[in-house]
Amino acid sequence: MTAAGPVGLLIGGDRVTATSENLHEHIYPATGAPNATVALAGGDEIDQAVDAARQAQRAWMALTVDRRRDALIDLADVVHEHLDELAALNVQDYAVPISYAGTARMLEWFLRHFAGYVDKPHGFSSPVNGSFDLNLIEREPYGVVGVIAPWNGSLAVAASCVAPALAAGNAVVFKPSELAPLAALRFGELCLTAGLPPGLVNIVPAGPVGGAALVRHPGIGKIHFTGGGVTARKVLRAAAENLIPVVTELGGKSANIIFADADLDQAATLSAHQGPLMQSGQSCACASRILVQDAIYDEFVERFLAIVSTARVGDPTDPSVRLGPVISSASLERILTIVDRAVDEGGDLLTGGHRIAEGPLAEGFYVAPTVLGNVDNQSALAQDETFGPVVSLMRFTDVDEAVRIANDTQYGLNAFVHTRDLTRAHTVSRRLEAGSVWVNQFSQVSPQGPYGGFKQSGFGRTGGLEGFQEFTRVKNIRIGIS
The missing domain is CATH 3.40.309.10 (Aldehyde Dehydrogenase; Chain A, domain 2)
Known part of the structure; x- marks a missing residue:
């Protein structure tokens, strides 16, 4: 496979091939030969993606819970129809054998599972000492979530992070590695095919410049990073400039x-x-x-x-x-x-x-x-x-x-x-x-079980109730009753 032209970003429903960063020549590891040229996001494109996500997130939350639930089920159906295509693109990304390219089906499973969270209770009420006030503890979305995926797991991270983030009511700016952007970009297109609001899922392949812009962006509510410990420390330092919370899934020596x-x-x-x-x-x-x-x-x-x-x-x-x-x-x-x-x-x-x-x-x-x-x-x-x-x-x-x-x-x-x-x-x-x-x-x-590490393998979880709650923040509302 050799792409005819630059592989572009997906921002607000549009493919963007002219960017503020250099192009990246994608090498297919099985042959050592180039098979695509990838447009990389810089600071300007990250700004555009976050703006598009913020607008789409408001439209997403304006939908009733049953419509958002059904939209994620529709997306799972579309992914199911394109499993073979996504698996083949995963192979083109980093030459993982097709016998191990089952993460497309994982993506479908996570979407179906977390669609079920959309219309379930996200909070509770609690009595207050010495008062009859109505005390509500609610969970709400962060708004825009930045998700950074490694080259060996773009579809797996889309499954474990994008699915619960959308179910919780967020929009997503998803940064796949420039070494493996093809399957992630196709997933972004399938989100549009399924009828999700343009900009709800933005796909921005990027190198260090675009990645740094994403984790520092004041319009980002939370970051989920999967990768190595050295880069994770850079992400944490950069996100700290705007006090952006970060979840990390890092290395292992199991x-x-x-x-x-x-x-x-x-x-x-x-x-x-x-x-x-x-x-x-x-x-x-x-x-x-x-x-x-x-x-x-x-x-x-x-x-x-x-x-x-x-x-x-x-x-x-x-x-x-x-x-x-x-x-x-x-x-x-x-x-x-x-x-x-x-x-x-x-x-x-x-x-x-x-x-x-x-x-x-x-x-x-x-x-x-x-x-x-x-x-x-x-x-x-x-x-x-x-x-x-x-x-x-x-x-x-x-x-x-x-x-x-x-x-x-x-x-x-x-x-x-x-x-x-x-x-x-x-x-x-x-x-x-x-x-x-x-x-x-x-x-x-x-999707039913929480996954994540101890020690230098990171903190936070994907999957299960714990993985869903990672993409929500807690609000307390107290209403005086006289």
Whole structure:
């Protein structure tokens, strides 16, 4: 796919291709070749998007709750009709294999779920000591919400943030990464197709200049940022200039604990697909540290390596492919440098650790799925995000050691436990310092459950009642009764 002209912003219902910022050449990671030119938002375009959003938000809140609820259901129906198209654009964005491009369906699920919040009670009344006053505690929208998505999750963030933000009565200025803007822009067009007010959802691909303008804008009521910790700190500092509240979902270095009584075939399969094969390891949700009990270490490693080393690598549009490229040549070089350092520090390279550069994959940014054994949990490989198809294997003897190693990291997004012992599953899950714990399964983010991190993995939640309330603010109204 090669776009004929610049891919424009979507502001107030119009495509904008002439902007105050430079154009960005979008590179398709599977081939290393350009496939689109992307117009980037600067300060002027952010101003326009916020103005359009403020006008649309007033029109949105002027609708009755049943009309807003039905509008979101209509949008979910339109998304459903375009699932294949959105999934294909997700592949074009960053070459994630189509076998992992299920976030379009996630978008539909979140829209349907949060449509149900629109016409439900958002507040309550409370008695006041010494008075018969009517004391109302209500939740209302912030107005305009800025949502910043990473290149590896534009549709997932649209699902988890745009859906509840709209349900709560807000308008949205959505900034996808310039590295992956295509699916998000199409979603913005589908919002118009579904009949949402123009400007209710604005899509503004941008780099650092546009991003800084968004988080500093006085017309923004709240920011939701998904990305890395270094950028998150810049966002927090910039938003503080206008006291704009921020929610963050950041990185992870998730522990995946395999106990001796686990179903080893299931554990090996889930560990492979939640680890190096999941978006080529380019997800904060990846289980990148695998902790295996001593008694089954060798047996588990044999089964795990058999799955990882035989996973099909290739064209991301092929449904049978399980591993695609990493996002860029710079990322490829960084990942291989990390692996070399881990080997120098004593890690056992069990498979991978090199670029795949033969045949049709030669020009793409492909890293072989890489597994290192007997990794020290204090090493850089175990402590820092690699963001590539690389996992560490570590041994443990008992529950206490497993929990200690799992929690010994700055991050706290996910954790995984494999065991047939229900008591152990409960007790270990409660001891793990992670926002979500998954027992004998993949991480399956759902609209019904709150998702977010502890420690350096961020604060705030998406999904569930907690995720809906993130996009509302509380107001107290007290009416004197004589």
